[in-house]
Each structure stands twice: as C-alpha cells, then as structure tokens.
Amino acid sequence: MRVKNMMAITMILPALLAAALAADPAPGLPPGADAYAELGKVDFGTSQAAIYAIQNEIIKAGPDQLKTIESKLLAVLQKPDTAPWAKEFICKTMRQVGSEKCVPVLAALLTDEKLSHAARYGLQNSACPEAGDALLAAMDKVSGKLKIGMINSLGQRREARVVTKLAKLVLDADTQLAGAAIMALGRIGGGKCAGILAEANVASALVDRRADAVASCADTLLAQGKTFEAANYYRWLFTMVNTPAARIAGLRGLVRAEKTKALPVVLEAFGDRAPAVQKAAVRCLLDFPGADATKAFAGKLAGLPPELQINLSLALMDRGDRAALPAVTALAASDNEPVRVAAITALGKLGNESSLDALLKAAASEGDTATAAAESLKNIIGKGIDQSLLKRIEGADSKTKVLLIQTLGARRAVAALPALEQAAADKESAVSREAFKALGLTANEESLPRLAALVEKNPDNTDAQDALVTAARRMYDQKSVEATLLAAVGASKGDAHSALLKMLGQVGGPGAFATLRAALKDSDEKVRDAAVRALASADDPAVLPDLLGVIKSSPNKTHRVLALRGYTRIASLGGRRVEGETLKHLKAALPAAQEPDEKKLLLGALGNIQNTAALKTIEPLLADGSIKAEAGNAYLKIVVSIERKQHNDAVAALKKCLELTQDAATRARAGKLLEKFQPEKK
Numbered sequence: 106m107r108v109k110n111m112m113a114i115t116m117i118l119p120a121l122l123a124a125a126l127a128a129d130p131a132p133g134l135p136p137g138a139d140a141y142a143e144l145g146k147v148d149f150g151t152s153q154a155a156i157y158a159i160q161n162e163i164i165k166a167g168p169d170q171l172k173t174i175e176s177k178l179l180a181v182l183q184k185p186d187t188a189p190w191a192k193e194f195i196c197k198t199m200r201q202v203g204s205e206k207c208v209p210v211l212a213a214l215l216t217d218e219k220l221s222h223a224a225r226y227g228l229q230n231s232a233c234p235e236a237g238d239a240l241l242a243a244m245d246k247v248s249g250k251l252k253i254g255m256i257n258s259l260g261q262r263r264e265a266r267v268v269t270k271l272a273k274l275v276l277d278a279d280t281q282l283a284g285a286a287i288m289a290l291g292r293i294g295g296g297k298c299a300g301i302l303a304e305a306n307v308a309s310a311l312v313d314r315r316a317d318a319v320a321s322c323a324d325t326l327l328a329q330g331k332t333f334e335a336a337n338y339y340r341w342l343f344t345m346v347n348t349p350a351a352r353i354a355g356l357r358g359l360v361r362a363e364k365t366k367a368l369p370v371v372l373e374a375f376g377d378r379a380p381a382v383q384k385a386a387v388r389c390l391l392d393f394p395g396a397d398a399t400k401a402f403a404g405k406l407a408g409l410p411p412e413l414q415i416n417l418s419l420a421l422m423d424r425g426d427r428a429a430l431p432a433v434t435a436l437a438a439s440d441n442e443p444v445r446v447a448a449i450t451a452l453g454k455l456g457n458e459s460s461l462d463a464l465l466k467a468a469a470s471e472g473d474t475a476t477a478a479a480e481s482l483k484n485i486i487g488k489g490i491d492q493s494l495l496k497r498i499e500g501a502d503s504k505t506k507v508l509l510i511q512t513l514g515a516r517r518a519v520a521a522l523p524a525l526e527q528a529a530a531d532k533e534s535a536v537s538r539e540a541f542k543a544l545g546l547t548a549n550e551e552s553l554p555r556l557a558a559l560v561e562k563n564p565d566n567t568d569a570q571d572a573l574v575t576a577a578r579r580m581y582d583q584k585s586v587e588a589t590l591l592a593a594v595g596a597s598k599g600d601a602h603s604a605l606l607k608m609l610g611q612v613g614g615p616g617a618f619a620t621l622r623a624a625l626k627d628s629d630e631k632v633r634d635a636a637v638r639a640l641a642s643a644d645d646p647a648v649l650p651d652l653l654g655v656i657k658s659s660p661n662k663t664h665r666v667l668a669l670r671g672y673t674r675i676a677s678l679g680g681r682r683v684e685g686e687t688l689k690h691l692k693a694a695l696p697a698a699q700e701p702d703e704k705k706l707l708l709g710a711l712g713n714i715q716n717t718a719a720l721k722t723i724e725p726l727l728a729d730g731s732i733k734a735e736a737g738n739a740y741l742k743i744v745v746s747i748e749r750k751q752h753n754d755a756v757a758a759l760k761k762c763l764e765l766t767q768d769a770a771t772r773a774r775a776g777k778l779l780e781k782f783q784p785e786k787k
Contacts, residue, residue, distance in 0.1 A: 148188035715747055
C-alpha cells in the first residue's frame with residue numbers, strides 16, 4: 106500500500122507543484138543548503154522543501170538553465186544512496202526538463218520493478234527517437250505489469266515500429282496484456298493497425314475494446330484524407346461486430362466519412378434490435394442537410410416504436426425543416442399520449458397555418474396534450490396565423506371562442522385588439538372574462554384609452570379593471586400611461602370615476618398620487634372610498650404618509666383597516682435591506698392602531714424585523730392583555746432570528762420577556778428557549 110501511495114503522489118506531483126507554488130508559500134530550505142544535495146534525502150513522509158525549491162527553479166529557467174538542472178538531477182538519480190521516493194520524482198521530472206541526455210539513464214531503470222513506471226513516464230512524451238528505442242528494447246525484457254506499461258507508452262508515442270509485436274500480443278492468453286496491445290494499436294492508428302485488429306479473433310471480453318480501437322484507427326484514416334478506407338472500417342464495425350457500442354461507432358463514423366451517402370445505412374439502423382443504436386440513428390439526423398433527408402427521416406416516424414417516435418419528433422423540431430410537417434402532423438393524432446404530446450410540441454416550431462386545426466383540437470382536450478397544444482399555438486409562427494385565428498372567432502361556440510381568445514392573448518396579437526374589445530362585451534361571461542384577460546396582455550399605448558373607456562362603461566367589472574392595470578404596467582412609457590389614465594379619470598363621473606380612481610394606485614406616478622390625495626377630501630363617500638383603496642393597493646413608499654393620515658384620522662373603520670393593511674405591506678416591501686426604515690414606519694403607526702386586530706397586523710410585520718430595536722418596540726405590548734399572545738409570538742420570533750449572531754442580546758431579551766408577559770404560552774416558550782440558549786443553567 107505504501108508503494109502504491111508513493112507512486113500516486115509522485116505521478117501527479119510535478120504537475121501540481123507549479124500551481125501550488127503560486128498559491129502557497131513553499132517550505133524553506135535550511136540557510137545555505139543545496140537543494141540537489143537535500144533532494145537525495147527526500148523520502149515518503151519527509152520534508153519536501155528541496156522539491157519545492159527545484160520546481161520553482163524549473164518554472165523560472167530558460168533553455169540553457171534547464172540543461173543544467175537536468176544534469177544535476179541525473180547526478181542525484183544515479184547516486185546509490187538516493188532515496189526511492191526522490192528517484193521517482195526525478196524520473197518523472199524528466200518529462201519537464203529531459204533531453205536525449207536522460208534517455209540512457211532512464212532506460213537502465215525500465216527493468217527495475219520499483220522504478221520502471223516512473224522511468225517510463227519520463228520517456229513517454231520525449232521527442233527523442235532514442236526514447237522510443239529504449240521502450241522497445243525494454244518491452245522484450247519485462248513481463249506482467251511492466252510489459253503492459255511499455256505497451257501503453259509505445260502506444261501513446263504512436264510508435265509504428267512496435268505494430269508487428271503488438272499484432273502477436275493481441276491474441277495473448279493474458280487478456281490484460283492483449284487488451285493493452287489492442288489499445289496501443291488503436292492509438293497508433295492507420296490502415297495496418299485497423300486490419301490487424303479486424304482480422305484478429307480476440308477474446309470475447311475484449312470485443313468492445315477492439316471495436317473502440319478499430320474506430321480510432323478509422324478516425325486516423327479519415328483525418329489523413331483516406332475516406333474510402335476509413336468508411337470500410339466504419340462499415341465493418343456497423344455490420345460485423347455484434348455489440349451496440351461497435352455499431353454506434355460504425356454508424357457515426359460512416360456519417361462523417363460518407364456524408365449523404367450514409368443515409369440509407371442510418372435509416373436501416375432504425376430497425377436495429379438494440380435501442381441504443383436506434384437512438385444513435387435519431388441523433389444522426391442533424392448531420393444530413395436538405396429537405397430530402399428530412400423527408401426520409403420523417404417517413405420513418407409512423408412505423409417506429411413510441412419512444413423513438415418521441416425522440417425523432419423532437420429531433421425534427423430541432424432541425425426546423427418544415428419538410429417534416431406532414432408526418433409530424435399525422436403523429437399529432439396518435440393514441441399514445443406521450444407520442445402525441447411530442448408531435449404537438451414539434452408543431453410549435455414546424456407548424457404553419459395548416460397546423461391550426463390539429464392544434465386547436467388538441468388544445469380543447471385535457472391534460473398534457475392540451476398544455477402542449479396551448480404552448481405550440483402561442484409559439485407557432487408564419488404568415489396569416491393571427492388572421493386565421495381571428496377569422497375563426499366569428500360564429501364559433503363559446504368554448505372555442507374562449508380558446509381562440511386565450512391563444513391570441515398569449516401571442517400578444519395586436520391585430521386582434523378590435524375583436525377582443527368586441528368580445529369583451531359578449532353575453533357569455535366566460536368569453537368576456539377571457540377577452541379582458543387577453544386585452545391586458547395585448548393592449549398597446551394607442552389602444553389604452555379604449556381600454557379605459559371599457560372600464561368606464563363597465564365600472565363594476567373587475568375583469569375590465571384588472572385588464573387595464575395589467576396593460577398599463579406592461580408599457581414602457583409610464584409617464585404616457587399616467588397621463589392617459591388621469592385624462593380618463595378627469596372625464597369620468599359617478600361609479601366610473603370611482604372605478605378609474607382605484608386603478609391609479611396600482612399604476613402610480615406623482616400625478617396619480619396627487620389626484621388620489623385630493624380625492625381623500627372629496628365630499629362623495631364613494632370617491633373617498635376609491636381613493637383609500639387605490640392608495641392601499643400602491644407599492645410606492647410615497648403614499649405612506651397619506652395612508653398614515655387615514656389610519657390616524659378617518660372615522661370609517663373599514664378605511665382605517667384598509668389603510669393599515671396597505672401601509673404595513675408597503676412599509677415591509679424593502680425587506681431586511683431597509684429594515685430600519687420599515688421599523689420607523691411601523692412604530693409611527695402603532696399609536697394610531699385603535700383596535701386589537703390593527704395592533705396584531707403591525708405585530709405580524711414587526712416580527713419579521715431581525716434586530717433588537719424591534720424587540721424594544723414590542724416590549725410595551727407584551728403586557729397588553731388583548732394582544733399579549735401575538736406580541737409574545739412576534740417577540741420570540743425575533744429572539745430566535747438574532748440568537749446566533751447576538752447571543753447575549755437574545756438571552757437578555759428572553760429574561761425581559763419573562764419579566765413582562767403574563768401570557769402562559771409565551772412564558773413557557775421563553776423558558777424553553779432560555780434553557781436551550783443557556784444549557785449550563787438548567
């Protein structure tokens with residue numbers, strides 16, 4: 106185990122030390138110590154200061170200095186008293202600094218059972234031909250793992266000289282040795298290696314490895330421009346090797362080598378007995394250009410098993426070629442729901458006006474089919490889509506009208522605005538409701554006055570009001586929106602005036618808030634009510650003083666409650682980022698809270714403020730009999746939230762709570778928390 110650990114550490118050490126040096130200060134050598142003299146003493150578990158020093162020197166060295174470093178390291182390596190761990194390090198460091206000079210030194214170690222792997226590692230990537238000679242010579246002198254190591258290194262070097270020897274080893278009874286030979290031939294690549302591998306009667310355990318190696322050889326041939334030869338080996342993999350992995354590799358290779366000529370083979374693969382090969386055939390779709398290829402793939406859709414129909418439908422969607430439209434449309438009527446959903450989803454990209462009937466029919470159904478159809482109707486593009494949907498509204502039954510209106514709204518079809526405005530007056534409430542929703546999604550600045558007029562005509566229709574707010578909030582030019590709504594408010598009377606006033610709070614703006622402030626003083630109760638509701642629905646802190654005024658002075662309890670709810674919500678919108686501001690606003694409202702329910706509302710918001718100032722604000726309320734339970738809950742909620750960072754403050758607060766509250770539940774919980782926070786005082 107110790108040897109294996111040493112090998113693992115020394116294998117990665119040269120690569121890691123460069124990065125480590127930049128991140129952490131290296132351990133220092135004793136003053137005046139020579140790093141190379143100290144290196145010979147470095148063993149597993151000893152100080153690595155010498156290694157750090159030498160690696161640092163290598164990082165900074167120029168070409169001439171690297172030669173000097175190499176000589177010094179080789180001198181240490183050849184000393185008989187150099188520690189084994191240091192020798193491994195030096196061998197591997199030759200990968201960084203080694204030249205032809207190091208080859209004979211490392212070659213002498215290739216047969217050493219303890220140092221062979223390290224020496225091989227130092228030679229493996231050397232540009233010197235002599236390094237290959239050394240590995241070749243050592244291959245015949247070693248056995249077992251050492252021999253496998255030589256084969257791996259020769260394969261990594263792509264040493265063609267070893268091919269004849271490897272050809273014999275491919276059939277060796279030792280499957281580890283044979284497997285290494287197969288992999289090495291694959292790395293060397295080319296026609297000769299591919300031929301050896303294809304003709305060899307390898308052990309069954311090595312069939313997939315042999316297939317990978319042949320594919321690598323064919324890839325090499327393809328890169329060399331030997332397309333015909335590469336294609337032959339890809340075809341051999343697809344037709345002659347009885348494993349899915351080999352057939353997939355062959356299929357993909359044929360597509361790269363033969364381009365469109367490989368189309369018949371890919372189509373044939375749809376009938377393969379292995380699902381993995383069938384799926385690989387689907388993935389090849391994107392490699393073939395042109396409508397003819399699209400039609401060929403789409404022509405397979407009807408006869409495929411469900412899973413493949415799904416995969417191919419979605420692949421055709423990604424391809425985006427409408428030549429597949431007829432086949433995909435036919436599949437949209439499948440009895441298999443997942444297949445049907447995939448086809449309907451694909452129609453969202455592939456479809457055109459001719460697809461609307463199928464999609465509308467599917468959207469009128471239920472479940473995943475309806476959801477997919479609605480999404481595709483929203484996304485489908487093409488000339489005449491919106492106009493075709495609009496034409497279908499006239500004369501349609503209520504259910505179909507609702508579906509068409511929902512679709513036009515989701516598509517943000519501006520051309521549908523006149524029809525939607527007309528549908529908003531439909532006698533069927535479902536149609537009218539969906540029309541208003543669609544108007545909210547579709548209306549533009551030009552049509553906003555007409556939408557405001559619809560609210561004026563239908564002052565009690567909340568759908569109309571929601572549509573106006575939704576549309577107004579969507580628009581970019583909020584100053585123009587505010588001006589439009591203020592004009593509508595100014596021209597309106599009675600219930601319509603009150604309804605439009607309510608909209609101003611949600612849309613906002615200085616002019617809107619000024620109008621609402623004036624409305625608070627109106628002699629008409631309905632106008633004042635609309636103003637309170639509008640201000641309470643706002644999101645702007647600018648209205649907080651107005652709401653506080655209502656809370657303090659309004660004789661109307663409903664208005665006070667509405668104002669307090671709005672005030673509390675707006676004050677809390679900033680979250681912890683501005684919790685000081687939130688606390689200031691909530692404290693300002695506390696004296697004006699007249700009823701227990703009003704105080705409870707404020708306590709609920711105070712409990713979300715995680716600081717001791719909020720605790721101080723709640724403390725006087727702990728003894729208030731009408732809200733003592735709610736005050737206790739809010740107080741203890743804050744205590745728990747601050748305990749980790751402000752332990753002493755939390756403990757002091759619990760003691761204060763026990764002193765002030767008379768609520769039994771609060772006292773019990775505070776006592777348990779105190780025991781938890783101060784376990785030593787149980």
